[in-house]
Amino acid sequence: MSSNLTEPTKQTHHPPKKTSSYKINRTSVYNTPMLEVQQNPRLFKRFALVWLLVLPVLFYAFFVGGRGWLSTNLFVSSNQTLSLYVTGLQEILNKYKALPEIYAEHPVIVGLLQSPDDADLQKQANSLLEKFNISAESADTYVLDAQGLTLAASNWNLPKTFVGRSFSFRPYFQDAMRSGSGRFFALGTTSLQRGYYLSSAIKDALGTVLGVMVVKVNVATVEQGWTAPHYEVLVTDQASIVFLSSRPEWLYNAVHDPSSEALAELGATRRYANKTIGRLPFDIKAAAEPWVNTFKPQNKSSPPYLATHQDVEGVGWRVWILADRTPLTNSALAYAGGLTLLITLGAIAIVSLIERRLGLLRALDVQQRAREVLENSANELELQVEKRTADLRRAQNELVQAGKMAALGQMSVGINHELNQPLTAIRSYADNAGKFLDQGRKGEAAENLSLISALSERMGDIILRLKIFARESSDERTPQVLQAVFKDTRRIVDPRLKKDRVKLDVEVPDSDITVLVNDVRLEQVLVNLINNAIDALEQGDERRIVLKATVEAKHAHVAVRDFGSGIPGDVIDHLFEPFFTTKKVGLGLGLGLSISSGIVSEFGGELKAQNLVEGGAVFSFNIPLAPKSKD
Structure with missing residues (x-):
């Protein structure tokens, strides 16, 4: 190839007609593109302009990709936090589940329903319910007769006592009278405090239903623990109405528009007393998974949220956790901006290099200098691309390795000391065994090898127990x-x-x-x-x-x-x-x-x-x- 490149240079002073056939052939093979570049010096400027126009597309692609990866991480983190909150709420409900049935068997309670006009029994029942309520740390405990009238209550000595009030309209009374037990969440019509009502039928020795025992639980205290940063939590009922929330202004607003039947049921049971049921100020968009939604605010007073939900078993509630998408969007913008800036700087460097080479092409001999400049430019561009590719690959490898090291670090902290001692002993026994073999002391060498085997078995036993302990159990x-x-x-x-x-x-x-x-x-x-x-x-x-x-x-x-x-x-x-x-x-x-x-x-x-x-x-x-x- 070198002889072909140098031969035209030796022919440059010959008359064109004698060398045109040879030079035209050379030009068609190698020189024509360079001559075209020389004749169109703005070609690379146009190329740079097109490259810069492509950058917004690259930025958007990087932004979408980064946001998708960050959204996946946010979803995993949200699901873990949601499971903790659902477990905590379920434990509070389970704590009180058996109390109404236990209280309903007390002879004083049964006696009061059999003799509702007995003043002594009413006094005993009031005192008993007050003690029950204090001991269980419940909100209220009271007894209803078969018509729903309160005969005794733990708040008998308070101005807003339930004694003498009728709660026959409440589903927890109707369900207990009909099927033996009831569960209902509502706003108290007397106290105007939110509560979860658990009820159980009170029966005599023959199994006749005499009335209903009710325990009201103040589940609103769980809201005090919903303090995770960048998360909001809300709980909705069967009608999608919020009754527990880390944001008080969201209470008594519906996630979805409730049906007319649901609104009629709310009015009949007075679940939320005289509260006006509104609508959360979000446009809710469903994702591919049925348990994931996007909450887009209808005004600028609230950020957009990634929402996941989980149902509370047995009560018809749904717990939502709303993760603020603003930090996610900002991180995706920073990620896309960084990559775009890196590529832009690389493009500027490449364009500057090409323009500098074109200046040399115009000043020097077209054929020889053009070949040299293009070869150098191609080599430098290839090196730049390889360097950028290597930098990106190295950065990716470092990120992956950092993730591996973090996981290995968490697993190795507890067993590091316990494994290092056997490893040190194995190394020592192995060195000694080698020396014993060199000296012909096979018995002592075999003894050292047995010790090495025992230490290896011990290390394997430690690791095996940790694997068994860490596995997901049924x-x-x-x-x-x-x-x-x-x-x-x-x-x-x-x-x-x-x-x-x-x-x-x-x-x-x-x-x-x-x-x-x-x-x-x-x-x-x-x-x-x-x-x-x-x-x-x-x-x-x-x-x-x-x-x-x-x-x-x-x-x-x-x-x-x-x-x-x-x-x-x-x-x-x-x-x-x-x-x-x-x-x-x-x-x-x-x-x-x-x-x-x-x-x-x-x-x-x-x-x-x-x-x-x-x-x-x-x-x-x-x-x-x-x-x-x-x-």
């Missing part, structure tokens, strides 16, 4: 040996026990205790209680925890005791409430004990906490023994 309960569960739990918490220099004493009978549980969930409860006990020992002198199990009748009693400073009096009554925590910000959501309490409840037990006179605290619960198999 709700199925099967017979499990409690001592084996204790042993697996100890393997899981052993790295932290060693790290914090805490001794764990396990006290169990010699004979196996077989219980009916889900072993992974029971491990979850024990790990949480032991971790909390380790935290409690930060201020204690005796760094010891006792895990104990005994058999009591048809149950196994499990206790985790620490020797710390005990539980403060103002804390112990709130330990099992969702989102309650005494840890520093960032060290816990306050859900560990609440979830553990729920798991124990599923097993048929109750998680309890108490301070000990001799110091420290103990968490205990009962779990059912597995039925003995029949041979």
